Amino acid sequence: MDFKLAVANEILTALGATFGEVEITAPDIAAALEIPPDTAMGDYAVPCFKLSKALRKSPVMIADQLAGAIQADFLGKVEAVKGYLNFFIDRATYAEKVITLALSEGEQYGSDGSGVGRTVVLDYSSINIAKRFHIGHLSTTMIGNALYRLHRFFGWNAVGVNHLGDWGTQFGKMIAAYKRWGDHDTVAAGGVDEMVKLYVRFNAEAEQDPALNDEGRAWFKKIEDGDPEALEIFNWFKSVTLKDAERVYDILGVKFDSYAGESFYNDKMQPVIDELKAKGLLKEDNGAQIVDLQDYGMPPALILRSDGATLYITRDLAAARYRRDTYHFDKSLYVVAYQQDLHFRQLFKVLELMGYDWYKNCEHVSFGMVSYEGQALSTRGGHVVYLEDLLNTAIEKARAIIEEKSPDLENKDEVARQVGVGAVVFFDLYNNRIKDIDFQWDRALNFEGETGPYVQYTHARACSVLRKAEGLETAQPDFSALSDPFAQDVVRMIEQFPDVLKAAVNRSEPSMVTRFSVDLAQAFNKFYYENKVMVDEPGVRTARLMLTDCTRQVLKQALYLIGIEAPERM
Ligand code: ARG
Helix, strand or coil: CCHHHHHHHHHHHHHHHHHCCCCCCHHHHHHHCECCCCHHHCCEEEECHHHHHHHCCCHHHHHHHHHHHCCCCCEEEEEEECCEEEEEECHHHHHHHHHHHHHHHHHHCCCCCCCCCCEEEEECCCCECCCCCEHHHHHHHHHHHHHHHHHHHCCCEEEEECCCECCCCHHHHHHHHHHHHCCHHHHHHHCHHHHHHHHHHHHHHHHHCCHHHHHHHHHHHHHHHCCHHHHHHHHHHHHHHHHHHHHHHHHHCCCCCECCCHHHHHHHCHHHHHHHHHCCCEEEECCEEEECCHHHCCCCEEEECCCCCECHHHHHHHHHHHHHHHHCCCEEEEEEEHHHHHHHHHHHHHHHHCCCHHHHHEEEEEECCEEECCECCCCCCCCCCEHHHHHHHHHHHHHHHHHHHCCCCCCHHHHHHHHHHHHHHHHHCCCCCCCCEEECHHHHCCCCCCCHHHHHHHHHHHHHHHHHHCCCCCCCCCHHHHCCHHHHHHHHHHHHHHHHHHHHHHCCCCHHHHHHHHHHHHHHHHHHHHCCCCCCCHHHHHHHHHHHHHHHHHHHHHHHHCCCCCCCCC
């Protein structure tokens, strides 16, 4: 039941009965309804000055007359206060409607199916070949994963793309280094770390002997020309990197539908370049080909270097077109750090200049940087925190806490994994995505703070209450037992869940779901502290158990949508 709309309908009827025909619709009134800052002033309020012009009456008079004319079952009372009309929803009816709806919709509760028939492409994680997966790639991976799940939940056809960074002259150097100093078994055993070592050595030795760089360039040319040996080594590097990354994706529960990365577009760029030329957008600049973006206050987009090599943006142009042609997306999201803001503004502008009006459906979902315990991360300067190490440490630490708190728990390893990984993911998704994050262990793993473990713990507590009630007599629920402010706060949060999810999708902002889960967990814990659930009176008990069940269901769903598991015992 949409209470806002129901209130609006009552107002509309009363308006007609009191003042005759008015040119206003229920949705208009619903939009004008305010939620008073303090529930003592009502659940909804209409500022009647908004009606005074149309009705040619003072707000005070309108409020007084309407208050006398409105009466409905679901309303506790209607009050006129200084030109405001305050509505109090009947507490029991409110609880009943919200809980019944949420439980009957079950796992679908929160989705209105508005994405059915629409397609979204999400570009996230997009790691680079021959580099270790470090915590700089955590946010893109988890924000992308959350947006993927959220869209699916609303019925969208979601396509997750890992746009691999698998192109560039460094791969020529890496092959050259491998041919000189590497061997198959060492790289196969050491994975990405071994490749990085080879690359570092190559650069060091090339400083002494610049001729090495020619060797690197020659190997890169071979990759470009499709030389079988070069390709074989290169593809092997790729599969070794992906195998390493796959372990991390498994721990995180992240999936992709496509791994088409930069090299995939090798043979798909020429048509784009031809088209740019045909549309008069390409300009020569010192031998290079550019799209001039001066009129839009941006530096030029470099499409071809003077030696004919293509660039990052050239590949992204081809990728954008390919995604549009292949998936016919309604929306295309790029979950990439804010350092690339300019790149995406340029990309979307060039698409616009090419006449693709679907550029409007492309969005850069930008986010801030992650530091670790106060230290900025840099690959060159040393402070690198590998994601796999971070996750494993989190699991170990969670395991130690569980050992202390619940020594009798059966599946401690499994729960430690869920809690440890959940803590990291939750921490990453807690703030507005554009903010920089400083990862701190004591904050992430605090069972009492605004953390993943806290929400998981609340979920497990709800599960445990429900387990205790198994087998007890159920009765017709007495929803008036949920009239106290604590129960009402929980009901209100549950009612807001669908709107929170919708806003999270519309703004590409998973943190709204993360925050919501904390708010609901806090409201539930207060309710639980203030009210006894397992009372003798079966009607009261049933109503409180139903609220507990709703909370369990919504917390679990909220956590799932941001990529976190919800153990039933902790
Ligand atoms: N591989 C890039 C990086 O790690 C991110 C790629 C993002 N996606 C894209 N289509 N440009 O910085």
